[in-house]
Amino acid sequence: MESTAALALPRVRAFWDQARRNIVLILVTVFLLFLILVPLIRLLFSSFQRGHPAIPEGWTLQNYVAAYSLPIFYEAFGTTVLISAVGTFITLVIAVLFAWLIERTDMPLRNLAWTLILIPMAIPGVLFALGWALLLAPKTGVINVLLRGALDLVGIHLDQGPVSIYSLGGLIFLDGLRGVSTLFLMVVGAFRMMDPSLEEAARVAKANARGTFFQVTLPALLPAILTAGMYSFISSMDSFEAPLAVGLPAGIFVLATLIYFTARLQAPVDYGLSAVYGVTFMFILIFLLIGYRRAVRYSERFSTITGKGFRPRVISVGKWRYAALGLFVFYFLLTVAAPFAILLWASLLPSYRSPSFEALSFVSPANYLEAFSRPHLLSVASNTLILMAIAATATTVLALFVSWIVVRTKLRGRSLLDGMMFLPHSIPGIVIALAMIMAYLSPPLRYLGIYGSLWIVAMGLIVSYIAFGTRLMNSAIVQIQKELEEAAYVCGATSTRTLLAITLPLLFPAFAAGWIWVAVHSLRAFSIPLMLASKKNEVFSVLLWQYWSDGDVPMAATLGVMLVIVLIPLTLVMRRFIVKVSGQQD
Amino acid sequence: MRIQVKELTKTFEAMDGIVRALKGLSFEVKPGEFYTLLGPSGCGKSTTLRCVAGLERPDSGEISIGDQVVASANAFAPPNERPIGMVFQSYAIWPHMTVFKNVAFPLKQGKTGLSKAEMKERVMEALALVKMDELVDRPAPYLSGGQQQRVALARALVSKPQVLLLDEPLSNLDAKLREELRVELKELVQRVGITTLYVTHDQVEALAMSDRIAVMLNGGILQEARPKELYLAPASKFVAQFIGQVNFFEGRIAEHSDEGWGLVETSQGQLRCPLPAGIPKGATVLVTVRPESLHTSQNGESGDGNVLEGRVEKTIFLGDFIDCQVLVGSQLVRAKLPPTSDVGPGERLFLRFSPQACVVLPIRTAD
Numbered sequence: 001m002e003s004t005a006a007l008a009l010p011r012v013r014a015f016w017d018q019a020r021r022n023i024v025l026i027l028v029t030v031f032l033l034f035l036i037l038v039p040l041i042r043l044l045f046s047s048f049q050r051g052h053p054a055i056p057e058g059w060t061l062q063n064y065v066a067a068y069s070l071p072i073f074y075e076a077f078g079t080t081v082l083i084s085a086v087g088t089f090i091t092l093v094i095a096v097l098f099a100w101l102i103e104r105t106d107m108p109l110r111n112l113a114w115t116l117i118l119i120p121m122a123i124p125g126v127l128f129a130l131g132w133a134l135l136l137a138p139k140t141g142v143i144n145v146l147l148r149g150a151l152d153l154v155g156i157h158l159d160q161g162p163v164s165i166y167s168l169g170g171l172i173f174l175d176g177l178r179g180v181s182t183l184f185l186m187v188v189g190a191f192r193m194m195d196p197s198l199e200e201a202a203r204v205a206k207a208n209a210r211g212t213f214f215q216v217t218l219p220a221l222l223p224a225i226l227t228a229g230m231y232s233f234i235s236s237m238d239s240f241e242a243p244l245a246v247g248l249p250a251g252i253f254v255l256a257t258l259i260y261f262t263a264r265l266q267a268p269v270d271y272g273l274s275a276v277y278g279v280t281f282m283f284i285l286i287f288l289l290i291g292y293r294r295a296v297r298y299s300e301r302f303s304t305i306t307g308k309g310f311r312p313r314v315i316s317v318g319k320w321r322y323a324a325l326g327l328f329v330f331y332f333l334l335t336v337a338a339p340f341a342i343l344l345w346a347s348l349l350p351s352y353r354s355p356s357f358e359a360l361s362f363v364s365p366a367n368y369l370e371a372f373s374r375p376h377l378l379s380v381a382s383n384t385l386i387l388m389a390i391a392a393t394a395t396t397v398l399a400l401f402v403s404w405i406v407v408r409t410k411l412r413g414r415s416l417l418d419g420m421m422f423l424p425h426s427i428p429g430i431v432i433a434l435a436m437i438m439a440y441l442s443p444p445l446r447y448l449g450i451y452g453s454l455w456i457v458a459m460g461l462i463v464s465y466i467a468f469g470t471r472l473m474n475s476a477i478v479q480i481q482k483e484l485e486e487a488a489y490v491c492g493a494t495s496t497r498t499l500l501a502i503t504l505p506l507l508f509p510a511f512a513a514g515w516i517w518v519a520v521h522s523l524r525a526f527s528i529p530l531m532l533a534s535k536k537n538e539v540f541s542v543l544l545w546q547y548w549s550d551g552d553v554p555m556a557a558t559l560g561v562m563l564v565i566v567l568i569p570l571t572l573v574m575r576r577f578i579v580k581v582s583g584q585q586d
Numbered sequence: 587m588r589i590q591v592k593e594l595t596k597t598f599e600a601m602d603g604i605v606r607a608l609k610g611l612s613f614e615v616k617p618g619e620f621y622t623l624l625g626p627s628g629c630g631k632s633t634t635l636r637c638v639a640g641l642e643r644p645d646s647g648e649i650s651i652g653d654q655v656v657a658s659a660n661a662f663a664p665p666n667e668r669p670i671g672m673v674f675q676s677y678a679i680w681p682h683m684t685v686f687k688n689v690a691f692p693l694k695q696g697k698t699g700l701s702k703a704e705m706k707e708r709v710m711e712a713l714a715l716v717k718m719d720e721l722v723d724r725p726a727p728y729l730s731g732g733q734q735q736r737v738a739l740a741r742a743l744v745s746k747p748q749v750l751l752l753d754e755p756l757s758n759l760d761a762k763l764r765e766e767l768r769v770e771l772k773e774l775v776q777r778v779g780i781t782t783l784y785v786t787h788d789q790v791e792a793l794a795m796s797d798r799i800a801v802m803l804n805g806g807i808l809q810e811a812r813p814k815e816l817y818l819a820p821a822s823k824f825v826a827q828f829i830g831q832v833n834f835f836e837g838r839i840a841e842h843s844d845e846g847w848g849l850v851e852t853s854q855g856q857l858r859c860p861l862p863a864g865i866p867k868g869a870t871v872l873v874t875v876r877p878e879s880l881h882t883s884q885n886g887e888s889g890d891g892n893v894l895e896g897r898v899e900k901t902i903f904l905g906d907f908i909d910c911q912v913l914v915g916s917q918l919v920r921a922k923l924p925p926t927s928d929v930g931p932g933e934r935l936f937l938r939f940s941p942q943a944c945v946v947l948p949i950r951t952a953d
Contacts, residue, residue, distance in 0.1 A: 487678035489665035492695035
């Protein structure tokens, strides 16, 4: 072993050498760090400042004192945890059940079910909530109308209800169904890749099918299931759309909607208070995410998943297979068919009324024709497409640069950089947007003039998707043999030329997959565009919500149906791409 | 063109501290020479090659190719500014290009001033050299291992570099193909007349192809010699062991004549050997004998050779020879016997070998 001092000189030289050769990459990285860190730091400042962020009136702890003494903060926090916990439990049960039924039993139509179970991912959360609001509104909700009709027959007369989506139960119901697709994808891999010899060994050791499942299969998969559950809990904590659509009207706040309310709805808005909420929310989630990462690492240690694509033995469940299929159909009805059908119905009427034979005579495609004739809507549609293109292109290109630094260079601080790119993953969209507001509303960044423009929305989306982008690119670059690049250097190519002629073409599949992923997510993005919305930068999902808030249900439904029709094929294509590129889950 | 490497050092940061990969390595490859760096994995041979290629920057030392200093304390030319061609262990054939595009790539870098037609001519010429001209339009993923290797070679030679660097180019091929390509590669390099630096861990490959071999261990060169000399006169125990199989007998010099002959007293008996100059009587030495120098003998008469007596422990029939393990005293001695010899386990026999077949190594430097 040498003393480090003797080696310091060549290492310093090597560092500058590397730095000079990668100057473009470094500039890009600095830009990204700026994009992510500056707003977050500004948010932290704002939480300690009095007054408007643009004209602060001095430092104070008052915001914290105020926030932490308000009962609504604790209520919102409690509600968030309650909804997330119960919702996650429901999600987990459904997802594990379907993963087992679809992957391991002889349930009929399993291949079709595999595709159908992904479709809820194509329906934006806000639309899912609106669909259910139409189905389960206390007075006009279709299901309530039917239920009341049925109760009438047995002599019980009600004016409204019996169930209301505008309630804590409603929120839990929506949250429980919402995340099934994602969670299904997370656990189904474990079911598929579990080494079948583990089960076979149990059978040889004289366990029956039932005993094998409960004593071997389930415990072996438990780490995977529990980590998936933690992931689901964290995304439920983030959830904004259902709490906005059906929580706020009932006066039920979660942390995300509390922030939105404080920063955008209440009059006058309170930036200091919302900053405190944002900072608190961010730290809670960072904390949770650290726990999640630990858990994942721990569960990988005694993992039974070998990575080989086994085709495990299919278990015959006898006549229960039809019950299983029935259950799946029911699930599909709840998550896709019913909400979509009611939105479609609403979109075909001049003004909303419950489905009935009389109402059928009003049905016409007039709303669709009108939608396309509104100039405002056309500009919103073009906003949406521009935003999608900017966010998708910028995120993938930036991710490529950063990942290349992280994976391929020996620059100091590259692992810190990698961690920094992962940071936004643990920050709720609503907090990212809040931080953007704080940063670009106050000097010096306000002079950029991007507050209220499409650019600030794009930047918010880039920040919130960069974590996924860098994960995807990291694994794609690792898969490219280093010698392929070195061969180009030796053939006389410069590093720029090598990147263009060798690395980029080889990364194209990952690039395309990342692009589509970000594009799909930008199309259905809601919390960031809404939080940053102005007259100039409205996108499709925000306009849809605007119509809904103004009571124009048919037009909101029309936009929603169009959005879903675009999103379903895109989502399925995206899945295929992502799986092909990395075998990674969504 | 000449390659000169002087006092090369390189350290890497590893998990558990600093690894000194190269410790003041020096050697020189003469113009047109086929020079091989041979050693076990981790000896620093690939690092040396990568330093010559410019893929690693040495911590100190100097590398020059021809008259150009490509790496020194205050200069470092990146790979694209060095007159080199290189074949990688994995071949690194770009999968998104055809054979033609792969080979044409080096011609498109910088200002070569070649017209399209000239470029095509050069590519076809290089491909003809490796007998791949018929597969010129084939996409790279449809090539077999051997074909990839040929394309990689064509790509390395197409720009007519001054120096060819080969990083274990045969190690990914199956045994039969490896043997074929070994001969072909050697002939090709000879025909082109290019200075070649070759890296391998396979001693047979090194012996068969090289003009000179440097045996490396722990970041330094143990011995540098022509193949025959390396095999017949290894300078250390490691070299003797690494190049082929060998039997060692430890002993003390009992007699020392002026003509360079002597007797070594070992626990297997007295052995008559040539003695290098400068070893005093009474010094402890290692006598090394290759298994193929041992022959069976009916009687124990030594004549002017050496004889060992022992019992056959094990015989393994390997086709072209019999690997025969004989217990002499407490030591297992290996002999390569002709496949026709008829010996079996338990049998007692004499092993005879001539004094010229022995190499005596001083024990102090032997390890």
